Amino acid sequence: xxxxxxxxxxxxxxxxxxxxxxxxxxxxxxxxxxxxxxxxxxxxxxxxxxxxxxxxxxxxxxxxxxxxxxxxxxxxxxxxxxxxxxxxxxxxxxxxxxxxxxxxxxxxxxxxxxxxxxxxxxxxxxxxxxxxxxxxxxxxxxxxxxxxxxxxxxxxxxxxxxxxxxxxxxxxxxxxxxxxxxxxxxxxxxxxxxxxxxxxxxxxxxxxxxxxxxxxxxxxxxxxxxxxxxxxxxxxxxxxxxxxxxxxxxxxxxxxxxxxxxxxxxxxxxxxxxxxxxxxxxxxxxxxxxxxxxxxxxxxxxxxxxxxxxxxxxxx
Numbered sequence: 001x002x003x004x005x006x007x008x009x010x011x012x013x014x015x016x017x018x019x020x021x022x023x024x025x026x027x028x029x030x031x032x033x034x035x036x037x038x039x040x041x042x043x044x045x046x047x048x049x050x051x052x053x054x055x056x057x058x059x060x061x062x063x064x065x066x067x068x069x070x071x072x073x074x075x076x077x078x079x080x081x082x083x084x085x086x087x088x089x090x091x092x093x094x095x096x097x098x099x100x101x102x103x104x105x106x107x108x109x110x111x112x113x114x115x116x117x118x119x120x121x122x123x124x125x126x127x128x129x130x131x132x133x134x135x136x137x138x139x140x141x142x143x144x145x146x147x148x149x150x151x152x153x154x155x156x157x158x159x160x161x162x163x164x165x166x167x168x169x170x171x172x173x174x175x176x177x178x179x180x181x182x183x184x185x186x187x188x189x190x191x192x193x194x195x196x197x198x199x200x201x202x203x204x205x206x207x208x209x210x211x212x213x214x215x216x217x218x219x220x221x222x223x224x225x226x227x228x229x230x231x232x233x234x235x236x237x238x239x240x241x242x243x244x245x246x247x248x249x250x251x252x253x254x255x256x257x258x259x260x261x262x263x264x265x266x267x268x269x270x271x272x273x274x275x276x277x278x279x280x281x282x283x284x285x286x287x288x289x290x291x292x293x294x295x296x297x298x299x300x301x302x303x304x305x306x307x308x309x310x311x312x313x314x315x316x
Contacts, residue, residue: 074231
């Protein structure tokens, strides 16, 4: 325990001075983030927590929300019905690409790109927009272990500047991938991206997936265990934007990033790990976060293939 805490503190000290990357500005509210914010959190499947830096600083979850709404849609419809609407193939293209619909089925390629996430969110069940939003928030609260809320300035900022996402929605409507209530679907998508979390929240959410869908701190079930495998699969192949292949090679764990600077990763059966640092690279991934995860994977043999061969030494 003390060794892990000491290593996290060493990593924080090493990378805090980095000046690479830029704070996301295409959503105006995101540009207000302090580039010096930097936190690292680890939550184990038996409920232990290790934190260093700005782990209590709140920020909007952004694209990391996609994997949790995907889990809720799986519970609502099952994997086969969901696969008819959203594929699971990585693209190698930017997350907001305008052209990523399968030529044969007209499905978005996967639920981690914007088109796929909008289609997934549009499928969530509920008696109208308010009920759907409340279901989504309650689901996220089961992962974090506490109430969550939407940052309204960010939601309004995303809705006002989300022209590309609106164009994607109309294209999917044309092919019958979403229903005609486009504004309601987009509002729910923008709202889920504007939910406020902390770095420790993300680590707890990741630890919940590592713990077969049960929050290791509250013992509350957040998602049906049968669908954890599906969530982890798309995280592993599609979760790190168009850096997913290099991430799989260098770090080798299921992960998801967001343009606000968060990254969460799942070490199945062991822990959830999260980083938060707003400066991002050209792919939309936190620069400091990438360095931290590469160092952690190297030291503790976290790569999935190390894990499967019994070489992982991340045993707490």
